Amino acid sequence: METKIKGRAIFISVVLLVCILGIIGLPKNVQELRDNVRNRIRLGLDLKGGTHLVLQVQVEDAVNITADQVHERLGDELKVKNVPYADIQKADDTTAQPPKHRILLKGIPQENAAQLQTLASEQFSDWDLTRVPGDPTGWMLALKPSAAAGIRNQAMLQAMNTIRNRVDQLGVTEPTIAEYGQGDFELVVQLPGVDDPSRVKDIIQSTALLELKLVQDGPYSGREAALAAHGGVLPPDTKLLPGPTGQTGETWYVVNSVAAVTGRDLSGAEPSHDSSGRPSVSFTLTRDGAARFGRVTGANVGKQLAIVLDNRVFDAPVIQSQITDRGEITGGFTPQKVQDLALVLRSGALPASIVYLSEQTVGPSLGADSIRHGAMACLVGFVAVMAFMLIYYRESGINADLAMILNLIILMAGIGYFGAVLTLPGIAGVILMVGMGVDSNVLIFERIREELRLGKAVGAAVANGFEHAFVTIIDTHVTTIASAVILFAFGTGPIRGFAVTLTIGLLANLFTSVFVSRVIFDYVLSRREKGAELSI
């Protein structure tokens, strides 16, 4: 009997030691102790302070862009294959959810039908080609739903990576970027320690599409002026883009549609200063990009090159000489804006725009308040329950209280080891577990009292108490853990923290109230004389 108790006691001590190590590590002084605890027990945003954003990636943008590109290419491809056509029109069905992209071709002669079909299956395999009923020369290209879905998912992944890239570059500690909700292309971004999210939100949201395009004409003071100068119709393959708004008002430029160089050709972007000392962004190009850039600038010395960001002309300097691998963007930036622009260019363009759905910012002082309140409530609840057990069950109450303390230590260690996040509802879960966990001890002790009342010997009473109460303890724990699991499955953030702490706490409670309490009883009994009363 003695060795069995000793063995079990050693086991419990080992568990206790491992748990304490798990919480405080091996500190050499008080400061290290505090740091270790802070590192091991991860705090949720509601306790640490920070920002929680839910945003939606407008993946339809990406599909639209692809459809537009096809629409532009189609005409060229048909010309190359010498297939005559009368008209190519977009014929999207915007009432469908999600919208169906379609292109209507008119005036394709019968003898070219086979050519058209070959072209479609080779070059535009993501689109279904069908005849238009009632029109012998009419054909309809419809984007396959599977292809559209593929574009959406790809855009979502790319957006997530780009956003992660940008957030990392901002130096936020331990950010979380993950999918959210049920399949509506929503993302949750958690930024601990960020209590002013406006800069981060702007950086995340910035489309950052950089294009360098040759300027055909400009600047004009307005759209109408630009159109008028070209007789009402823009030259082929050009676009009209707004430029910076200066003292004289708006400016508009007529630029080439196709960009000489885009953001994808960037190999780096850094904040620097231009020749006049003003803040600017200097960028470097990849080898392919540099080659293309060299060709364009070499052939167009003296013309203006528009630096277009998100379809807005930032600047349009004159090409002095052939430039190959680097360039500079200036434009009245503040040092902060230059940092942000370089960051955003480095991370790449977003394939689709971002809309914010919800935003929560917990200030650090509120987080500190919450921790204090939670700890106080925990302490008071714990002391109250412990005191009650002592009064109601006398010396056996000490047994229950010791088990309770061990339970809490294992719980905190469990949170640390599993990397669970402690939230304010999580602290509430700890308190709830204190109340429910001691229930197991009550069950056992009540049973033991009942057995003693029936006249059983002390040892037999204790054994019976534990044995009969065991099934009930398992039962009550399983039912509560089951509701915690449902909460975890459907809940977010703070509620998950609650579910996790409650579950870990109850599992630990199974160990302490059944095994540890039993060992303590055995030890106490072995020290008593036979026939002595049990203080319960």
Place this chain on the structure above:
Amino acid sequence: MEFFHEPKIDWMGKKWYFIALSLALAVTGLASMVIKKGLAYGIDFRGGTVVTVKFSKSPSLDAIRSELDRQNLHGATIQGIGVPADHEVIIGLDLRTTTSSEALDEGKRAIVTSLSGLYGQGAAGKLDFNNASPPTLADHLLAADPLGLSSKGLDAATKTYQDLAEALVNFRNSPPRSGLISDFADLSSVQGVNAGVIATLRNDFGLSSYAVKNTEIVGPKVGKDLRRQALYVTLAGLGAMLIYIWFRFELVYGIAAVIATFHDVIITLGFFSLLNKEISLTVIAALLTLVGYSMNDTIVVFDRIRENTRLNKRQGFVDLVNQSINQTLSRTILTSGLTFLAVLSLFLFGGEVIHGFSFALVVGVIIGTYSSIFIASPIVVYFQQRMGGGAAAVASRSYQREAAPVRR
């Protein structure tokens, strides 16, 4: 020490008193919900903007409201929270009906503009120390270098000033200041601060008399998704419970348990409505926890009823139920009492943020225990009397299926 020494009370005889009490509570709650046109949904279900602000002096709520009205933000809810000495105020704006992407934090910006207009530092061009974050402070300190660290190299200086900025912000956020300081001289007790540091701060920053502690902005889509989620979760919880008890006992018992739990939820929600408390997602989580917890007590009583039915085939069912309740009374009151002690401590000391959650638990534990003992059993008895001894036969049938007897 023992509270209940073998009680022998006729519970079923008194069942109409309990049912009457339950009906009274339920009807009051429902009436309150009807009169107030539904429940007070928290921001996460309703959508909108809520900003929690701490002031150094008691703010004029009217001044804030008229400032917001001036910016075309009408119908704002402004109320004090917590202890009056804390000077904390919640400013809430309902969901705007605009759908542009700017609109999400438009409300928050407007509120902050109003506040800085009324309670800001008045010194234009300076940043606000009370609402600044450590990186901003660190940047300014690094630029001015009041500690003369440029000789130690950029990295060392940056790290020192970052740590200093953290220390300053921690000092500002800890009680009794809780986010607001009124004089830069107060900072001199922070380690690493000298007169030069204070001079730099005084130069670059002003001190407003407000600090934004918390912002929550929920758009319409998220609000709608959360409402749906809450409904599914509640239904899933109740459904799981029905199946579990049906599996362990019989359908009759399962239905009784579900009715009892439903009764708990209605009454708890009724209390929320009566006392004008908000229902947030954490409150729903608390209700679900209670569903699981309440099941325990119900199972304990049902199990004892079943065991007694097997042992005492000749005793009347009503007597059996009474006996079962009496036998399990001590245990049930004790465990519920202890849980109640714990959640009461949470309610009293847990703070504002978790107030709804702890209130739901406090009310729920009391009502849940009460219903497990005094509502679920009469329902079972009622079914038994309707089915003419069916439930008792059913009970012993299901009991024979069980592997081993368990006395609780």
